[in-house]
Amino acid sequence: MVQLMSLNSPITLLLPITLTCICFIISVGDPARFIDWDWLWLLFHSISPYFWAAMGVAFAIGLSVLGAAWGIFITGSSLVGAAVRVPRITSKNLISVIFCEAVAIYGVVVAIILQTKIEFVPPLSDGSYSSAAMFSGYSIFGSGLTCGFANLVCGMCVGIVGSSAALSDAQNAALFVKILVVEIFGSALGLFGVIIAIVMTGGVDWGATNG
Amino acid sequence: MTWGMEMLTFNIKDGYLEALVRGHKAGLLSVADYNNLSQCETLDDIKLNLTASDYGPYLANEPSPLHTTTIVEKCTQKLVDDWNKMRCQADETLGRFMDYCTYGHMIDNVVLIVTGTLHERDVQELLDKCHPLGVFDSIATLAVAQNMRELYRLVLVDTPLAPYFSENLTHEDLDEMNIETDRRALNITLNSIGTELSRDDRKKLYSNFGLLYPHGHNELSMAEDFDQIRAAMEKIPVYASIFNKLGFGESQMLDKLLYDEEVRRCVLTYEQQFHYGVFYAYMKLREQEIRNIMWISECVAQDQKARISDGIVFTF
Numbered sequence: 069m070v071q072l073m074s075l076n077s078p079i080t081l082l083l084p085i086t087l088t089c090i091c092f093i094i095s096v097g098d099p100a101r102f103i104d105w106d107w108l109w110l111l112f113h114s115i116s117p118y119f120w121a122a123m124g125v126a127f128a129i130g131l132s133v134l135g136a137a138w139g140i141f142i143t144g145s146s147l148v149g150a151a152v153r154v155p156r157i158t159s160k161n162l163i164s165v166i167f168c169e170a171v172a173i174y175g176v177v178v179a180i181i182l183q184t185k186i187e188f189v190p191p192l193s194d195g196s197y198s199s200a201a202m203f204s205g206y207s208i209f210g211s212g213l214t215c216g217f218a219n220l221v222c223g224m225c226v227g228i229v230g231s232s233a234a235l236s237d238a239q240n241a242a243l244f245v246k247i248l249v250v251e252i253f254g255s256a257l258g259l260f261g262v263i264i265a266i267v268m269t270g271g272v273d274w275g276a277t278n279g
Numbered sequence: 280m281t282w283g284m285e286m287l288t289f290n291i292k293d294g295y296l297e298a299l300v301r302g303h304k305a306g307l308l309s310v311a312d313y314n315n316l317s318q319c320e321t322l323d324d325i326k327l328n329l330t331a332s333d334y335g336p337y338l339a340n341e342p343s344p345l346h347t348t349t350i351v352e353k354c355t356q357k358l359v360d361d362w363n364k365m366r367c368q369a370d371e372t373l374g375r376f377m378d379y380c381t382y383g384h385m386i387d388n389v390v391l392i393v394t395g396t397l398h399e400r401d402v403q404e405l406l407d408k409c410h411p412l413g414v415f416d417s418i419a420t421l422a423v424a425q426n427m428r429e430l431y432r433l434v435l436v437d438t439p440l441a442p443y444f445s446e447n448l449t450h451e452d453l454d455e456m457n458i459e460t461d462r463r464a465l466n467i468t469l470n471s472i473g474t475e476l477s478r479d480d481r482k483k484l485y486s487n488f489g490l491l492y493p494h495g496h497n498e499l500s501m502a503e504d505f506d507q508i509r510a511a512m513e514k515i516p517v518y519a520s521i522f523n524k525l526g527f528g529e530s531q532m533l534d535k536l537l538y539d540e541e542v543r544r545c546v547l548t549y550e551q552q553f554h555y556g557v558f559y560a561y562m563k564l565r566e567q568e569i570r571n572i573m574w575i576s577e578c579v580a581q582d583q584k585a586r587i588s589d590g591i592v593f594t595f
Contacts, residue, residue, distance in 0.1 A: 078284065142290045149298025153305060228286050231294065232552055235301055 117197050117205025117274075118186070124212025125182045128265065131216030132175020135223025135258075139168035142227035143234065150238040157237045160244060164230025167255045171223040174262045178215040181266060182208050187274040200276035211268035218261020225254040289553040292370040297552070299368075300561050303361050304549060306333040308568055310593050316575050317587045325350065325576055333357060347576040354572055358565045359411045365558070376555045380562055384413025392421040412562075538592045542567055546594065564594050 143164045151158045185208060189201050197205075233247040289297070308316075312332065319325045322345040326338050329350075337353040366377050388409040395405040406419060498511035512518040521536045545560035574590035577583075 078282075138287065142287070142294065145290045145294030146298040149295040150302055152299055153302030224287055231290060235298055235552065238298070238302060239305055 113196055117201045120205035120209035121182070121186050124209040125179050125186075126212070127209075127216040128182055128212035129175045129179035129216075132178075132219035132223070132258075133172050135220035136168050136170075136172035136175070137223075138220075139171065139223035139225075139227025139230065140165055142224070143168060143230035146231035147234040150234045154238040156241075157234060157244075161230070161234045161237060163248070164226070164233055164251060167226045167230065167251055168223055170255060171219045171226065171258045174258050175215065175219050178212070178262055178265050182212055182269060185269050185272045189274045198276075201274050204272040204274045207269055207272050211265040214268060215261045215265035218264075219258045222255060222258030222261070225257060226251060229254050285553045293373050293555075296365055296368055296373065297557060299365060300557050301549065303333075304557070304561055304564065307564055307594050308332060308571075313571065313575075313591055313593060316572070317584070317591075319575070319579055322347070322350065322576060322580060325572075325579060329572075347573060347580055350576050351569060351573045354569045355411060358562070358569065361565075362412060362562065373555060373558070377558055380559050381412045384410040385415060386413070388413040388418060389421060392418065396421070535590070535592065538567060538570075542592050542594055567592055568594060 143161075147158070147161050147164070151161075185204070189198070191197050229247065229251045233244065233251060236247055237244040312328070315328050316325060319328060323343060326341065326345060329335060329338055334354050334357055337357050338350065341349055341353065362377070362381075366374060369377055391409060392402075392405050396402070402419060409418065494514075498514075499508065502508045502511055509522050513522050517540075521533075521540055524536055541563060545563045548554075548556035548560040571591045575587055578587045578590070
């Protein structure tokens with residue numbers, strides 16, 4: 069347990085900070101209540117759904133590119149080092165880099181799809197937006213987050229496996245195909261996020277009148 | 280404990296070098312290479328056999344009457360070149376780790392120079408005998424010191440070893456270090472049987488960590504002959520299996536068995552990615568390989584080919 073809570077572990081640092089932020093945000097309205105629901109309602113009601121939609125697009129492409137870049141440098145640094153002794157591995161192992169790159173492409177595709185879903189609707193007379201518009205904003209935000217995080221961890225996963233692939237290919241060429249299978253399964257993880265992201269935006273209709 | 284985070288962050292600084300050291304490790308001689316070497320009739324044959332290996336370029340321009348010392352020197356040069364190239368590329372943390380790895384040689388060199396100087400040997404001759412991995416800039420000035428205190432005050436404070444000589448402290452917590460310290464303790468005991476070294480003096484020479492510390496050390500310091508050493512060592516499971524392979528009274532095979540165990544553990548470090556152990560293991564494996572080549576060359580040079588297989592510790 070002492071090991072688990074050691075100072076250099078990320079949870080020990082991040083958990084108190086996150087808890088403090090959350091407690092601050094939900095109790096900042098009326099100090100008499102731990103969670104001020106009215107204030108929260110006002111808060112989320114007043115934020116434009118276009119903000120959420122734009123954040124969704126930003127997360128979709130931003131986190132995907134972060135994952136892809138992370139994977140590429142993990143793979144790339146090992147690949148370059150291993151290729152010093154065994155130059156034959158370079159062109160074969162470029163496929164690991166391409167798998168990582170595909171993660172960024174998923175992000176671009178989803179970001180473009182999300183972007184095309186955003187339409188203009190005028191606000192209601194009190195300056196707020198209809199439920200349909202709010203729903204559309206949150207849908208796009210959620211689908212952007214889904215795609216972004218799925219692709220972030222997918223990129224890391226493919227990068228680590230790709231790094232191992234480069235090192236093991238350098239030692240024994242027969243291992244390459246076997247590790248490539250593992251890598252393909254890793255890169256499929258990002259696709260799951262893309263599928264769910266697209267499904268999530270299926271109901272988006274900014275101008276629906278029933279809400 | 281970093282929950283696998285080192286997988287995500289290790290390659291930022293050390294990915295290239297880790298791959299590089301694994302590449303160097305792939306150049307170590309295999310069992311087939313050793314078999315070919317064992318068939319050699321002359322030292323020139325050995326040179327010819329090593330041409331295809333990593334040592335090729337280092338031995339290529341050596342004139343024909345070869346000596347064992349030349350071969351070993353050139354092979355060591357290969358290790359030193361690899362090591363220095365990697366050391367130049369290493370970032371701060373890895374660089375410090377690699378420095379720690381060479382401190383063993385550095386200490387040996389210091390001891391060599393100091394004892395040599397006290398016996399009034401030529402400094403240049405001593406410097407030639409130093410292990411090149413343990414050479415540091417001011418090593419030649421060690422010779423000016425006349426006693427230990429002066430040595431520390433004048434010379435060692437400026438060397439990387441200063442904190443160790445002042446506090447006798449070490450931070451390494453590697454498992455390999457345990458076997459290393461235990462082996463040193465064992466060697467001290469073995470070599471001191473039959474000398475006037477008293478029990479307390481002997482105990483002072485042991486390190487203060489390792490699997491044997493502290494109870495094993497007490498028993499070792501009391502040991503008067505090989506069987507008592509064996510009784511002390513067999514209480515540790517790792518060593519029990521090693522001593523089981525030895526018949527009673529065969530102390531000369533012990534060195535080889537301990538080397539076997541070390542090589543086995545060094546090879547195991549390559550099973551896991553994203554850690555520094557591979558650098559230490561590479562140095563140890565390469566040194567073992569050079570010892571093997573030295574043994575083969577000596578056997579060939581002295582026409583003792585039947586004994587070649589006794590001294591080789593196979594790495595792969």
